[in-house]
Amino acid sequence: MVTSDSPTTRPDLGRDATWIDEARVRAVLPQRAADAHKWGVGGVVVIAGSPSYPGAAAMTCRAAGRAGAGIVMLATGRGVIGTIASSIPEVAYIPLPETESLSGARKAIELIGEQLEKSRAAVVGPGLGSDDANDGLLGGLFGLAQHGNAVRSSIGFTVASSSAQIASEPARAGMFEYQDLHIVIDADALNWLARQSSWWERIPPQRAILTPHPGEMSRLLDISADEVTGDPVAAVGEAARRWNQVVVLKGAYTAVSDGTTTFVADLAAPSLATAGSGDVLAGTIGALVAQVRSPLDAAMIALYVGPRAAKRLEEKYGVLGVIAPDLPDAIAAELALLSDA
DSSP states (O other): OOOSOOSSOOOOOTTSOEEOOHHHHHHHOOOOOTTOOHHHHOEEEEEOOOTTOHHHHHHHHHHHHHTTOSEEEEEEEHHHHHHHGGGOTTOEEEEEOOOSSHHHHHHHHHHHHHHHTTOSEEEEOTTSOSSGGGHHHHHHHHTOOOOSSOEEOTTSOEEOOOHHHHHTSOOOOGGGGSTTOEEEEOHHHHHHHHTSTTGGGGSOTTOEEEOOOHHHHHHHHTSOHHHHHHSHHHHHHHHHHHHTSEEEEOSTTOEEEOSSOEEEOSOOOGGGOSTTHHHHHHHHHHHHHHHHOOHHHHHHHHHHHHHHHHHHHHHHHOTTTOOGGGHHHHHHHHHHHHHHO
């Protein structure tokens, strides 16, 4: 039986945060009606992956499916699809055109938008690549204009982003124009966002769920990583208040805050210190927010079941043997235990 015991010393929460407990999670767990259909359950669009990191897209999608998304659609380059399609046959695809033309880039954003319009959640960032090549794509998706020369996107197309071209484009709200959509922002999308001036002033409140690790949080807040890890509860609360969004700060005891309420996972699993576990978390949160519609509740559920899934895998593989692709199935089993009891 998995308990809340852990060799890692628990942080002192004081009165600033609350441990996540089973009763709180059960109260907000998604329920599925007998006559439910896939779009009613909640569609999730995943914008992820690159030739260097195709697995990030696959793990994000598999996690979203195992956490209950009605349908998962992956927007990525055709080459990435060819690499991972057989490993996630349940996923639908939005093949992005592999062209160096500006019209191709616009078409890619248009194709993504067509699916966002009928979905409830999007996950942006896992495995996109950490260079500046995705500025045009992310700028269009977030509705934040970019300036500079045309660049080759690491997911397979070129975006020309000169000021003259942008001036001829109508102002757009990007993904946030879809009122029913919540956006999980992870990994390379977070690093891109950290380079945008006052970005939080141009994103509607409580529509995004940011999932930084301490290094990403330090860049977003412009403080040292030591300051983040020295008081993670204070850091996550400050970030959520400043940006008026839900923020998940990953760590041994992962914390989430909406700026008013802060919850902390009651269990630490050292096996989660492995590549890809963050992609799984992002996909899990994306699926849950598509169903429960509350960003804070969705993140809280994910932070409860994720470490428990990892702990059960540790019993089978040991702390050193758990890999991220093991996690989605184990998370589904933890959700089933909560639903059945």
